[in-house]
Amino acid sequence: MRHFTQSAALAAVIALGLAGSALAQDAVPPGEQPVDPYVQSNANAGAKPMDDTRVFEAFRGKDGLVRIAADTVDRSMADPRIKEIFATTDVPRLKRTLAEQFCYVLGGGCAYSGRDMAAVHKDMGVTNRDMNALIENLQLAMDKEGVPFFAQNKLLAKLAPMQRSVVER
Template sequence: MKPLLALALALAAPLATAQPAPRTVLPGTAPLPADDKLYQALGGRDAIQAFTDDFYDSMLADPRLAPFFDGINMKHLKRVLADYFCVVAGGPCVYDGVDMKNAHAHLGLSKGDFNALVEHLQRAMARAGVPFATQNRLLARLAPSHRDIVTR
């Protein structure tokens, strides 16, 4: 699945310049697109919450990633990340969490950790029936956060 990450990173730059007028801004990010087509393609807020819950459940079952979540309020984290995905997708949600850099600074995540995280997200979206092209559209919008999440 690593080629998909490379594809998502490659797609991120053109998307950043080709978007319509900004809709909202997440902490520490550039303005997001004004349309909600990706949000609709993902199935809306409930569908995003469902694949986000599955995403976290699968990461917690992965011995490579589970230690990063020790002592974390998973119910809160699942809601906040679903809101983040929703906003990134152009949906009407409000993200009230911290920016990605501050949220992950203390974790010491490597490129391998990040790639494992992306694989779990892709699998969760696939299990939720999100079409492959739609998965890639979300990953492309999330790709710039890589530089804030990977710290070692």
């Protein structure tokens, strides 16, 4: 009996441990859908962070970037030029990871938890025109937030080289 109790307790501890690690790996933020497993890394953000924090401050920090990312996505989903591409998108996840990516590349000290640019946009068939439409929407979102042009241009310069990983045709 004592032996049974001990091994039952051991089994319970192992089961809890396994459940705990599975949870840690699969944790999906509330309101988001799970995605296929991938290796999380700041390298997935596609650009190195800036040293100078003045640009990040001109965006009004992480809160400003959260608003800008959300507004860019909302505008793109209402934009007849590109809305179809976002038809099946997990919107809360896109808004969250986009804000993280902007914050990371502007040196705001955020970690980027999303996928890399080539993997996530693969087979989406994004064109240069689609890219220009999305960037226009980002510019409108930055204007609305009152971001000065010197700072807008710094973010655009960080994103421009990513066009090669996003545009496929």
